[in-house]
Amino acid sequence: MSDQPLFKVTIDNVTVEVPAGTTILQAARQAGPEVAPPAMCYYSKLEGSGGKCRTCLVEVSKGSEKDPRPMPKLVASCRTTVMDGMEVKNYTSERVLDARAGVVEFLLINHPLDCPICDQAGECHLQDLAYEHGKAGTRYEFQRRTFEKHTLGDKIQLHMTRCILCYRCVMVADQLTKKREHGVLDRGEHAEITSYLEKNLDNEFIGNVIDVCPVGALTDKTFRFKNRVWFLKPLNAHRDCEKCCGKVTLWNRGDEVFRVTARKDQWGEVEDWICNDCRFDKKKTSDWVIEGPREIARHSVISANKYIGLKKPTETIDEVIGKKPRLFMDINKVSGVNRKDIDLSLIEGPAHSIDFDKDK
Known part of the structure; x- marks a missing residue:
């Protein structure tokens, strides 16, 4: 066992014990998705990530047991380590919710409203963030910042x-x-992601930049404008690959593979990196060993009409009456109208009520 001490930290009234050196965001994720703050730049598998988007701001209402004073300002949970006895407010803090709404407003100042034509729609973290913490309108009255499209090779579009x-x-x-x-x-509002002298990105693992992008800035050229993710069926699959783990998610419609992505966890982070061969070149079902449908969170639009592990109610009629129907009640014993001694085939013409009159 590790000799590293465990610190108790309470986040939105949920208490967890985590090792020293754990950040508030990591502790919140251990506590559960109900209290975990959103993150647009932090990525647990990338060293040095975090501290740029400020969407994970939280309020520290109690610093620690030794120093219970609250922190005067909101802190980035992805960069702030926990202390023993620390108490943190996330969704229970009005200051946090107000600040997060302001951060979302800043992120959307220059972001184009092209969700209807964006390939990231339906799995965009900014879409989810704007839906949960954004406002209906914008106060920005100036022209939005725009850039020319960059082609980063034959597989990636920027x-x-x-x-x-x-x-x-x-x-x-x-x-x-x-x-x-x-x-x-460049710097400031002119800063942009680009390659020097429009060079192509052709490294055998460079396709992973598509998976880590939280918005639709980096898209798969082999999938662009071909389908919507909520029409596709995600399947777990694997193959023997010399370059990577070979474990992927296939996005099928029928038997056709529209795209291949790395498998992601509940935080939208890649479980294992995959190579370009698996991502771009293996687009046939026969190239893969299908493991089964991938479980998708119910809040996601991708989960629409995909019911994994659904148990249908058992049919109880067969258990009650057996395979053959049985006569539970002889209606002629309780009915004052029916007469079983009358054969309808022997009545001339159509039958009338007088034909069944008991006094007749």
């Missing part, structure tokens, strides 16, 4: 106008590939 500068794609290229050929150029 829409810089949609980018929120989370830096995830740059970190993926830094930490996952041998040579990074794109990054952030």
Whole structure:
């Protein structure tokens, strides 16, 4: 067992014990999705991520047992480590909700409202964030910032106008590939993700920048405008691959594979990185060993009409009456109208009520 001490931290009245050095965001995720703050730039599998988008701001109402004073300002939960006895407010704090609404408003100032034509629609983290914490209108009256579209090779399309500068794609290229050929150029409102002299991104793992992008800035060219994700059926599949783990999610409609992505956890983060061969070149069902349908969170539009593990109610009629129907009641014994001694086939013409008159 580890000798590392455990700290008790309470987040929205939920208490968990975590090792020293754990951030508030990591502790909140251990406590459960009900209290975990959203994150647009933090990615647990990327070193140095976080601290840029400010969507994970929380209020520390009690610093620790030794120093119970609250922190005067809201803090980024992805960058602030817990202390023993710390108490944190997330969804229970009006200050946090107000600040988060302001952050969402800033993120949407230059973001185009092209969700109806964006391939990320239905699985966009910014869409979810705007729905949960955004406001119906905007106060921005100036012209939005726009950029020219960049082609990053024959597999990846960059829409810089949609980018929120989370830096995830740059970190993926830094930490996952041998040579990074794109990054952030310029500063301030002119800052943009681009490659130097329009170079193509052709590293064998560079396709993972598509999976880590929280918005529709980096999209798969082989899937663009072909289908909507909520019409597709996600399936777990694997294959023997020399370059990566080979464990992916296939997005099928019928027997046709429209796209291949890495498997993601409940926080929208990749479980294992996959290579470009698995992502772009293996688009046949016969290329994969299908494991079964992938479970999708019920709040997601992708889960529409996909019922995994649904148990249909058992039919009880057969259990009650057996396979053959039985006569439960002889209606002729209780009815004052029916006469079973009368054969309708022997009555001349259509039958009338007088034909069944008992006094007749």
